[in-house]
Amino acid sequence: MTFIEAIILGLIQGLTEFLPISSTGHLTIAGKLMNLISDKNPEHWTAFIAVIQLGTLLAIVIYFWKDLWNIFIDFMKENLIKPQKISSQNTNSKMGWMIILGSIPVAIIGLGFKDIIEGALTKNLYLIAISLIVLAIILAIAEKVGKFKRELKDLTWKDALIIGFAQSLALIPGSSRSGTTITAGLFMGLKRETAARFSFLLSVPAILGSGLLEFYHSLEYLQFDGMVSLITATITSAISGYVTIALLLAFLKKNSTIIFVYWRIAVGILIFILISGNFINP
Numbered sequence: 001m002t003f004i005e006a007i008i009l010g011l012i013q014g015l016t017e018f019l020p021i022s023s024t025g026h027l028t029i030a031g032k033l034m035n036l037i038s039d040k041n042p043e044h045w046t047a048f049i050a051v052i053q054l055g056t057l058l059a060i061v062i063y064f065w066k067d068l069w070n071i072f073i074d075f076m077k078e079n080l081i082k083p084q085k086i087s088s089q090n091t092n093s094k095m096g097w098m099i100i101l102g103s104i105p106v107a108i109i110g111l112g113f114k115d116i117i118e119g120a121l122t123k124n125l126y127l128i129a130i131s132l133i134v135l136a137i138i139l140a141i142a143e144k145v146g147k148f149k150r151e152l153k154d155l156t157w158k159d160a161l162i163i164g165f166a167q168s169l170a171l172i173p174g175s176s177r178s179g180t181t182i183t184a185g186l187f188m189g190l191k192r193e194t195a196a197r198f199s200f201l202l203s204v205p206a207i208l209g210s211g212l213l214e215f216y217h218s219l220e221y222l223q224f225d226g227m228v229s230l231i232t233a234t235i236t237s238a239i240s241g242y243v244t245i246a247l248l249l250a251f252l253k254k255n256s257t258i259i260f261v262y263w264r265i266a267v268g269i270l271i272f273i274l275i276s277g278n279f280i281n282p
Contacts, residue, residue, distance in 0.1 A: 010236025020179030059241030102164030131174030
């Protein structure tokens with residue numbers, strides 16, 4: 001992988017991780033076009049994607065630093081230092097519980113199906129194209145039936161579990177972590193910006209866990225040149241990811257997600273065209 005390729009992949013990761021259009025899908029398309037994905041060792045590509053996600057995790061932590069810090073401090077105070085009933089805890093402490101509850105499904109499913117997730121099937125462009133189009137349709141339905149009234153303070157444990165389960169569906173390539181969680185949030189009646197905010201907060205444990213785990217496993221085959229590319233892509237994804245978070249939250253205050261529905265369908269169709277024309281190996 002060249003320095004330029006690493007920057008391109010980092011930009012793609014940062015731009016697509018937070019938009020509901022699938023970072024894995026777009027990265028896999030780019031990786032296939034650049035001939036960077038090996039059919040013999042597909043787990044190497046999975047590890048690369050997981051590690052550069054740590055860059056977008058850094059973007060989340062920096063952007064939501066105050067929120068995350070207040071959640072952590074209040075959660076520790078009201079659950080360990082001076083324990084209180086959950087029902088009487090403040091909004092920050094309850095949000096800590098929501099993030100924990102929402103993270104359980106993806107942890108269980110992610111560890112249980114780790115071998116399948118890292119296998120060749122999840123790099124299959126047919127599967128990615130289908131996932132892009134199917135979730136686009138579901139997102140369009142969510143836009144149609146959503147109430148867009150509820151705030152973060154209105155979240156319940158049921159909402160957290162449902163959105164958390166939706167996050168686990170993002171393990172299917174092409175579905176998108178932000179796409180599945182934002183869509184679930186809209187079905188739960190959340191405002192678009194609120195659904196995106198909870199999606200980003202909920203992604204912290206998942207991205208941290210998968211990124212560190214894959215980084216540990218990747219150490220055995222990463223050479224110096226590979227490490228330089230990995231660091232370059234990760235830093236690039238952090239910078240572009242931070243900008244994307246700010247722009248998306250501002251966008252969703254006044255606009256719907258329908259533009260992403262059209263984008264997902266267009267990319268899904270484009271993949272089928274590229275495959276049928278033998279421009280890319282599925």
